Each structure stands twice: as structure tokens, then as C-alpha cells.
């Protein structure tokens with residue numbers, strides 16, 4: 553549904569988005585992760601047709617964005633990092649102003665706006681937008697992004713100004729929208745935000761895509777490797793005996809727990825060996841890389 557091919561943006565001789573290849577499937581909730589300044593907002597601006605790429609191209613629902621930005625704008629919604637509204641107008645008036653761009657008639661606009669205000673819990677609020685808290689503005693921004701019932705939704709740091717309750721509401725809403733079949737592209741520099749709601753992620757660092765896939769796939773792809781060595785965690789009530797196995801590289805014992813570094817997944821052999829020596833096994837599993845650690849390391853690269 554969203555594709556970027558060698559997408560590049562150069563500012564002052566520097567590629568802030570650098571040869572990005574990206575593919576997001578229909579109905580996915582895609583988390584675009586990266587530290588501040590990685591190029592996330594610039595990428596979103598190109599994907600939404602707000603700025604043109606220096607080279608490469610991007611497509612949304614098969615439409616090349618730079619060639620046909622208006623057709624793309626009809627099927628997308630966009631929540632920018634800094635939402636702006638007319639401060640002297642209410643939420644309803646602000647939304648009505650934007651809805652007119654989509655050629656909806658007055659009845660259609662009224663119904664859609666009422667529905668959206670309820671969705672973002674701003675129904676019944678009579679204040680002008682200028683008096684809104686940042687969280688309320690962000691929720692109004694989300695309503696605005698949904699005004700044309702878009703197929704694809706781009707959200708740039710959508711939880712930046714939300715309180716914990718607002719974040720929870722936002723997650724429920726995003727899941728509900730994805731269940732309706734919308735494709736959602738969310739940028740964030742906060743892993744915990746993305747891991748709660750996103751089905752796949754891409755990690756951007758210095759304008760380049762470092763990895764893409766499910767969080768587990770990305771963590772595995774970025775994890776430091778000991779060749780193909782695997783770490784097997786074993787817990788036994790008895791002291792772990794010496795194990796003769798050519799696949800074992802090292803054993804680190806710590807009380808009833810041991811970490812066995814092995815050349816491959818030799819758990820079946822280990823079970824047999826321990827069983828034959830009368831040792832009981834409380835637990836045995838492969839150690840998965842810690843996602844938080846892996847991402848922090850990638851951020852620092």
C-alpha cells in the first residue's frame with residue numbers, strides 16, 4: 553500500500569533521507585522508529601506529497617505521489633508533528649473548514665464531524681481551539697486526519713502530547729482503524745509506544761533504513777551475533793554436571809541456572825544427556841535478544 557523506492561531528500565548537500573526502500577502492506581500498523589533527526593518527518597512529508605523527493609519515488613495505493621499529489625491527498629490522512637488550527641474557531645468549525653476541501657455537502661460534513669468528535673472524545677466541548685490543551689489539539693488533529701475517511705493514515709509522533717489515558721485511547725483507536733482495513737504509518741522515537749500497537753516496524757538511522765519487519769525480526773537482525781552461536785538457558789534443581797558435547801562452546805553457571813553457548817540449537821541432545829545423568833530440567837529455552845537493548849545499540853550507531 554505504501555512504497556518507497558530509493559527515496560532521497562538532500563538539504564544543504566546532505567542526504568537527510570538516503571536511498572530509502574520501504575514497503576508497507578495494506579491493513580498494517582507500521583511503526584517508523586528512529587532517534588530525533590533521523591529523517592522520519594522528512595520521509596512522511598515526501599510520502600504525503602508535501603515536499604518532493606530529490607531523487608527516487610514513493611507510491612501510495614499504486615499512485616506515484618510526486619506525479620499525482622492531489623489524488624494521493626484524497627485517500628490519505630496526515631497528522632503532522634505540530635498540529636495547527638484556527639484558534640478562534642471551535643473543533644467543529646475547524647473540521648468543517650477542512651471538510652469543505654473534500655467536497656462534502658453540508659449534511660455529510662455535519663454527520664462525519666459529529667462522528668469524529670465522538671471518536672476522539674471532543675464531542676460537547678464548546679471551547680475555541682486556541683484554548684485547547686496540547687493533548688486536545690492532538691486529538692483534534694487525529695479527527696482532522698480522518699475527515700475524508702482515508703485508506704492510509706500517516707501519524708507523525710501522535711502520542712507526543714498525550715497523557716497516559718490519552719495514549720491508551722489512541723492505541724485503541726489505531727487498532728480499531730486498522731481493523732476497519734486502514735493502513736497506518738506511525739512515526740515515533742519511543743520504542744515502547746511502537747511495540748504496543750505496531751505490527752511491523754522499520755528502524756531509521758541517519759536517513760537510512762537499518763531494518764524492517766516484525767519487532768522480533770528486527771531485533772534478531774540487529775542483534776550482535778556470535779557467528780551462528782545460540783545461547784541456551786538451562787535451569788536444573790541439581791548442579792549442572794559436565795556435559796560432553798562437541799557443539800558446546802562454553803558454559804556459564806550461576807547457581808541452579810546456566811547459560812550454554814552452543815554452535816547450534818542442541819537442546820534435544822542436552823535434554824537426553826541431562827536425563828541420562830539423572831538431572832531434572834526445570835526450564836530450557838533459547839535466549840531471545842532483548843529488543844530494548846538491540847534498539848538502543850542501533851540508535852547509538
Ligand SMILES: Nc1ncnc2c1ncn2[C@@H]1O[C@H](COP(=O)(O)OP(=O)(O)OP(=O)(O)O)[C@@H](O)[C@H]1O
Pocket residue numbers: 563564568586587588589590591592593594595633741
Ligand atoms: N527544510 C529543511 N531544511 C534543512 N534541513 C532540514 C529541513 N527539514 C529537516 N531538515 C534536517 O533533516 C534532518 C532530519 O529531520 P527530520 O525532521 O526529518 O527528522 P525526524 O526523524 O523527524 O526527527 P524528530 O523526531 O526530531 O522530528 C535534521 O537534521 C533536520 O535538521
